[in-house]
Amino acid sequence: MPYYRSAGEVPPKRHTQFRAPDGSLYAEELMGQEGFSSDSSLLYHRHLPTAIVAAEEYDPTGWTRTPNRPLKPRHLRTHKLDSGGGDPVLDRQHLLANDDVRISYVVADRPSPLYRNAIGDECLYVEEGTARVESTFGTLDVASGDYVIIPTSVIHRIVPTGERLRLLTIEATGHIGPPKRYLSVRGQFLEHSPYCERDVRGPSGPLLMEGSDVEVYVQHRRGWTRFVYANHPFDVVGWDGHLYPWAFSIHDFEPITGRVHQPPPAHQTFQGPNFVICSFVPRKVDYHPLAIPVPYNHHNVDSDEMMFYTGGNYEARRGSGIEQGSISLHPSGFTHGPQPGAVERAIGAEYFDELAVMVDTFRPLDLCEAALASEDTGYAWTWAGRSLS
Numbered sequence: 200m201p202y203y204r205s206a207g208e209v210p211p212k213r214h215t216q217f218r219a220p221d222g223s224l225y226a227e228e229l230m231g232q233e234g235f236s237s238d239s240s241l242l243y244h245r246h247l248p249t250a251i252v253a254a255e256e257y258d259p260t261g262w263t264r265t266p267n268r269p270l271k272p273r274h275l276r277t278h279k280l281d282s283g284g285g286d287p288v289l290d291r292q293h294l295l296a297n298d299d300v301r302i303s304y305v306v307a308d309r310p311s312p313l314y315r316n317a318i319g320d321e322c323l324y325v326e327e328g329t330a331r332v333e334s335t336f337g338t339l340d341v342a343s344g345d346y347v348i349i350p351t352s353v354i355h356r357i358v359p360t361g362e363r364l365r366l367l368t369i370e371a372t373g374h375i376g377p378p379k380r381y382l383s384v385r386g387q388f389l390e391h392s393p394y395c396e397r398d399v400r401g402p403s404g405p406l407l408m409e410g411s412d413v414e415v416y417v418q419h420r421r422g423w424t425r426f427v428y429a430n431h432p433f434d435v436v437g438w439d440g441h442l443y444p445w446a447f448s449i450h451d452f453e454p455i456t457g458r459v460h461q462p463p464p465a466h467q468t469f470q471g472p473n474f475v476i477c478s479f480v481p482r483k484v485d486y487h488p489l490a491i492p493v494p495y496n497h498h499n500v501d502s503d504e505m506m507f508y509t510g511g512n513y514e515a516r517r518g519s520g521i522e523q524g525s526i527s528l529h530p531s532g533f534t535h536g537p538q539p540g541a542v543e544r545a546i547g548a549e550y551f552d553e554l555a556v557m558v559d560t561f562r563p564l565d566l567c568e569a570a571l572a573s574e575d576t577g578y579a580w581t582w583a584g585r586s587l588s
Contacts, residue, residue, distance in 0.1 A: 202386060202396055206337055206404035207437030209243060217243055219436075230352070230442055232374060240440025242335060245407075246430035253427035257416060262293045264565035267530055274519070274578030275526040275570050277304045277367075277507075284308035287323075287330070287357040288416070291368055292569035295505060295528065297562040299473040301370040302505065304569070310358040313432065316351060317419040319371035322469060322476060323347040323357075324449075324556050326509050326524065328364035330357055335435050336443045337404020344449045344554075346468070346476075348375055350442050354415055354432045365524075367507050369558060373472035386441070393468075398451040401443055408433040449554065454482035459490050463499075463557065477557040481511060484551050493545040496536030502559040504529045510554030514545055519581045527578070528564060539584055 210217040217225045228248045231239030242248075267273070280292050288311035291303035325345045332339040332347060334355035341347050349355060351374065357364075369375075381392035388395040410431035417424045447468075455465040466477035484492035493514055508516070508525045518538045521527065529535040537545075 203439065203441055204401050204443060205439035206402065207435070209241070209437040209439050213241060219245065225436060232351070232442065238441040240336070240438050240442040242435045242438040245434040245436060248432065250429035251426050252412060252429050255425050257423040257425040259289060259423055262567050264296050264567060265571070266565055267528070267563065270530055270532050271579040272530070272533055272535060273528040273566070273570070274521065274575040275528070275573045276522070276524065276575055277526060277573060278524040279573040280304055280569055281306050284363070286311040287359070287364060287366055288312065288314045293567040294526065294570040295564040296567060297560060297564055299372050299562055300471060300558070300560060302558060303368045303370070305366050305368065307357070307359050307364045307366065308362070311356045313354055313356050313413065313415040315354045315415055315417045316349070316370065317417055318351070319373045320351050320375040320471070321349045321371070322369040322375050323349070324367040324369070324507070324509070326365040326367060328359060329361045330359050330364050332357055332444060333406055333433065334402060334444050335432055336438060337402030337406045339400065339402045339444055339446055341446050345446045346449065347444065347446045348469070349444045350374070353444055355444065367556065369476065371471040375469050375471040375476070378467050378470045393453045393455060394447060394451055398447055400446045405435045405437060406433050407436070449478050449480060449556070452478045452480050454480050456483055457485065458487040459485050460492065460494060463559065466557065473562055474558055474560040477559070479513070479553055479555040479557065481552045481554065482550070484548055491542055491546060492548050492551065493537045493541050496534055498534040499559065500531060501561055503531055503564045504535070505558045505560070505564065507556040509556060511552040513553045513555055514541060514548070514551055517541060520575055520578060530563060538581060
């Protein structure tokens with residue numbers, strides 16, 4: 200994260216003696232990205248963070264990737280995936296994936312286990328409900344509309360605090376952060392950025408828990424492992440640095456508008472390795488006297504476009520069957536645009552009441568089992584005004 204925070208107790212100088220009231224030394228843990236060359240934080244543990252007493256292979260529920268063949272636009276209805284409930288990590292239903300990113304959906308009603316993703320950062324989007332994200336850095340309370348960025352290898356768990364929690368999860372193979380064009384060379388949000396430091400929430404901390412022989416599930420580059428730690432990893436008395444879980448509400452994203460239609464980069468919120476995440480929010484629309492507010496037909500030849508519809512009424516998709524919780528996939532190789540009638544209907548509009556999260560990837564997205572199970576198979580033909588399967 201591009202700015203410094205400190206929580207709990209830390210010594211005046213890094214890598215110097217820092218003792219507990221009983222005279223014992225706290226154990227330092229430097230957590231950093233890109234081989235000590237990027238953001239990091241320094242944590243002080245009551246116990247050794249290296250002390251494990253067991254490790255065993257864990258086999259999660261299997262899933263596969265199927266190429267988008269025949270190539271066509273897809274409509275997924277995530278609310279068809281509702282089940283009797285589950286936990287926010289182990290019960291994720293994978294929808295779309297490539298070698299850079301995995302996109303899943305989960306409806307959760309119970310806490311996840313302690314979990315560490317050692318492959319890359321995660322971006323969680325809260326469609327519905329409230330939760331508490333507990334980590335070695337402290338506690339972060341989140342609610343509907345929040346993005347939550349959890350850096351690589353942070354031990355955490357997600358605890359639903361309401362009746363039901365709906366999450367869209369975006370797992371990167373690498374790091375997720377604000378677009379570089381929004382930041383100064385020293386990491387400060389610039390004046391043209393659609394959000395800034397005041398909109399970002401970090402964890403309250405520290406969070407101290409007792410326990411021994413504590414299980415932590417780790418997703419890593421060669422599979423999954425279940426570690427047993429000698430002591431509870433939530434034993435950090437203080438930390439400081441630039442690397443920590445953080446939240447930002449889509450409702451605090453300030454839309455960039457213009458006299459004519461603004462392209463998707465105006466909506467960009469985060470960037471990851473070979474993908475971007477954009478936010479479409481309620482906004483005043485184009486004000487040129489001859490403006491057409493909905494998007495023109497377009498073909499981003501290098502990208503697959505996934506859109507998650509999470510509120511309001513997305514004007515360009517009206518009449519296509521898109522609803523709350525829908526996902527559209529418009530792949531490279533297909534020109535997509537507004538539904539029939541949307542262009543004329545939008546002329547003269549002053550305001551769009553819509554809420555959507557978009558992920559554009561620079562490698563093709565494959566379909567997973569849950570995507571095929573929730574697909575509206577007639578969507579591809581709606582531009583022709585036909586209902587086919």
